[in-house]
Amino acid sequence: LLYQKLREEVARVARATVASGLVTGTSGNVSARTPEGDVLITPSGLDYSVLEPEDVCLVDPNGEPKEGELAPSTETPMHTGIYRARTDVDGIVHTHSKFATTLACLGLEIPSVHYMVAVLSGEGRVPLAPYTTYGTEELARHASEALGGSNSACLLQNHGTITVAKSPEKAFSLSVVLEDMAEVYYRALLLGEPIILTEEQMGEVSAKIHSYGQSKPSGD
Numbered sequence: 001l002l003y004q005k006l007r008e009e010v011a012r013v014a015r016a017t018v019a020s021g022l023v024t025g026t027s028g029n030v031s032a033r034t035p036e037g038d039v040l041i042t043p044s045g046l047d048y049s050v051l052e053p054e055d056v057c058l059v060d061p062n063g064e065p066k067e068g069e070l071a072p073s074t075e076t077p078m079h080t081g082i083y084r085a086r087t088d089v090d091g092i093v094h095t096h097s098k099f100a101t102t103l104a105c106l107g108l109e110i111p112s113v114h115y116m117v118a119v120l121s122g123e124g125r126v127p128l129a130p131y132t133t134y135g136t137e138e139l140a141r142h143a144s145e146a147l148g149g150s151n152s153a154c155l156l157q158n159h160g161t162i163t164v165a166k167s168p169e170k171a172f173s174l175s176v177v178l179e180d181m182a183e184v185y186y187r188a189l190l191l192g193e194p195i196i197l198t199e200e201q202m203g204e205v206s207a208k209i210h211s212y213g214q215s216k217p218s219g220d
Ligand SMILES: [Zn+2]
Pocket: 027, 028, 075, 094, 095, 096, 134, 159, 160
């Protein structure tokens, strides 16, 4: 089987999205771009707790299945559309995680409410992509526009979240940060008016993150 290691990573991350509580049932999906530019993506409607590397579907850059008996995720057009728009991205995680999706259902984006938002976005905010039907090319366009060239996360109105990174593992760790930031913002809104960090304050955090090179911000 082609791409054994990458298939294992996609399957492991898919199981992690369920184990972490970010995904319930089959509401999320995970993908990776292969070195040849094809896409490995979780199958449609299969319980992730029993997902094996050989269940992961291989599709071409337009989402056409190349092999495998299982149908690829219904959100395949969203993944392939984002890979076409973002050549720097090789892993995508999509969830309906509770706090982030709650904000998305209120039509809210996540502003610079905490310095860790800088990890998710070059703009210091997690943008919101407008609503459209799941599984459509239009959703891929909305998501790609929201992500732009420098955001690693966006919310999908009345739907869920997307995180993008160099690998599925990294995209998953960003989805954990995203849900954390969404919960903080949600709770802060319940008690009052959150203090929003300035562009200058967020710029200093961004510079500090990038000066660490490859290492991830600790969140300390
Ligand atoms: Zn979805």
